[in-house]
Amino acid sequence: MTNHLSYPWLYDTVRARFDSDEAMEAFLPQALAPDALKRKGDDRYLSAMTQRVFQAGMQHSVVDAKWPAFEEAFAGFDPEAMAMIGAADIEHHLRNTGIIRHAAKLQTIPGNARFILDIRREHGGSFGAWIADWPVTDIIGLWRRLAQDGARLGGRSGAGFLRLAGKDTFLLTSHVVERLVLAGAITRTPSSRRDLQAVQDAFNALQQSSGRPLCQLSSMLALSIHPAF
Structure with missing residues (x-):
């Protein structure tokens, strides 16, 4: 060096x-320390993923100001509930003037919810524990996994999500x-x-x-x- x-x-x-x-x-x-990451509910990780997806290409302050309305609209982002969102639900949310109405980005919510549930099944624990245990000496490996299996979490969005969630990156x-x-x-x-x-x-x-x-x-x-x- x-x-x-x-x-x-x-x-x-x-x-x-x-x-x-x-x-x-x-x-x-x-x-956040690993223990703090593990204590966070997986709904908070899905919320952070979605917030980062909506921040891409937009002023972050605009998205952040609307985030309470997103939390209300999506009932706190419980992954099991959000994994069941279908086309009719997306159409319903597209009529909600309190949130940012972007169909393609809204469609990432059920996809990323299923990603979280897949990680739970794969590793036998919470998504937060999986994030916490990933070594920071290979943070680019975690970026790669987010890009491969998450929805719109490639490029800078994977790192941006991790920063929002509190994972060191x-x-x-x-x-x-x-x-x-x-x-x-x-x-x-x-x-x-x-x-x-x-x-x-x-x-x-x-x-x-x-x-x-x-x-x-x-x-x-x-x-x-x-x-x-």
């Missing part, structure tokens, strides 16, 4: 953006990618499995040297390119 991706260099660069250590630490995101924003390219970890925006593994390797090395979660390292890489204020 080049010195531009060493943790001491990264820390010093980002720390210079803030007035104090406390200010920097307060700004950096937090991930990095985000491949334009600034994160720019820093990784400048550091020589990758040569372009990652798209292939090989490129993504190079990104994972870079984050694993940073995590080993720093002890910080991926979400904080991701934020620090972005801040090393562009301050947030």
